[in-house]
Amino acid sequence: MMRWIWRTVIAIVAIAVPFIFTNEYYISVIILACIWALLSVSLNLIVGYTGQISIAHGAFFGIGAYTAALTMLKFGLSFWLALPLSGLIAAFFGLLVGYPALRLRGAYFAIASMCFGLAINVIITHWIDLTRGTMGLPGIPEPTPIGPLTFESLMAKYYLIVIFLFLTIFIINRIVDSRVGKSFIAICQNEALAESIGVNLMRYKVMAFAVGAFFAGIGGSLYAIFFGFISPEVSGLDISFNTLVFVIIGGAGTMVGPIFGAFFLTVLPEALQVLKELRMVIFGIILILTIIFLPKGLFPGIIPLWSKFIGRFKERKEP
């Protein structure tokens, strides 16, 4: 019951956003936050639920963005075909890299995934015939209209991206709740025990990695049509690290945490812009304080505070 109330509230808020924030700049920030949220939710499957710290998510995002942009620009593919294709290509790279890299554990895997991320970035930057290098790819077309629905306005793009964010959350949620998700969680909690009850460690780690990569690719192609321009920075380490920060600060291994982290940490620096130079200092202090005082992340840290607050409120009501 409570669940459905929350869902309705969130749906209403999501629909109302473009009417509340009519300023283009605000909407753009919110759209960007939605894309980062999509990316964080998918990385959370790898980092939060399966326990494998990956610094390759930016690379999958970039692969998705370039797949979408190139297939649309060079082959005139419709966005509606380019979108799933970008996810599939990213997932394919996920399998290709996951098999060897996931044989490594802990920090070694993190380093291997980072190297892959760097390699992809270098390839995209220097394969100038294909990607135009640092000049980037301008003029990425709008999604082709579906009947009377066009996607030229910012508002239409907002709804398109929000729908994909919700779809991603829905699918990842289903996976987490299933037998497959339980295998991920088992691996995250205790690999030796997971192996002893017959979980094929390699199979499920690679599966989590590839599914995460798939959605990162989808996120990349949404980013491409939102800006209409991409450059090699979309595959950069910045994106990998930022997403990891969203997940960990928000609350790895929870459904809401990474979404919360992505929105909070995207909107916060924008909101702090009035402080000019102090902006990043304050941002940094907030991150450090979170890590020290709420090591499980903002969202799991807030729940006990919240229930304490509710508890006090109730006490006052019933003397």
Next chain:
Amino acid sequence: MSLLEAKNITKIFGGLTAVSDFSFKLEKNEIVGLIGPNGAGKTTVFNVILGVYPLDGGEIVFKGEKIGGKRPDEIVARGIARTFQATLLFSERTALDNVIHGRHVRTKAGLFQAIAKSKNARREVQENQQKADEILETLGLSPFRNQLAKNIPLGFQRRLAIGVALATEPTILLLDEPTVGMNPHETQDMMDLISKLRDWGITILLVEHDMKVVMGVCERILVLSYGKKIAEGLPEEIRNNKEVIEAYLGKEAYAGN
């Protein structure tokens, strides 16, 4: 035909031969003890049977099928399960979830069934819950059903670890020191449980240091020392075996006896 037959199994780590030319048989519905001084290779034998470490020599035959070289998930699916010396649990999960995790090899729903929440997947979820509750009930763990595993008293954690292994529906259960660190009362409970497991049709290979437990529940005992089998027999035979006493206490201990 024996339920499980290990023929000359050998495991080498670098220059160290952890298990060498070790052969034994497990008959259906037996409780067999595997003892030996620290570092004798007992836990390695478990890891080799389960396929965690690949064999360096020899063969293991289970229900007439060669299982040497198979992956752990394939071996668990065929009906061999184990527990760990240091009670391993999914400590941040509830007791119920721990047992449900153990149902992994007995369920099938894959990625796409999960996303579609297919009929089959939903049926499995229900079945798992039911089976897990049955296991908790029989092990007397129902009161802890919704508690996090890390918050359950140690003696019950040990039972829960056995519950997780039982959820895989094993024919053979490998128990690694199930009574270590327990008081006499808890130890007696564990011995009763082990006998009960056998009554349910499970064959048990028990690694244990507590001789009272080994002599109390085992029908047959295997003794390992430095990776080699030095004796095999009934509890009374092992108790008076010269080599076994030497291995445990040194040569002079026996001479002085």
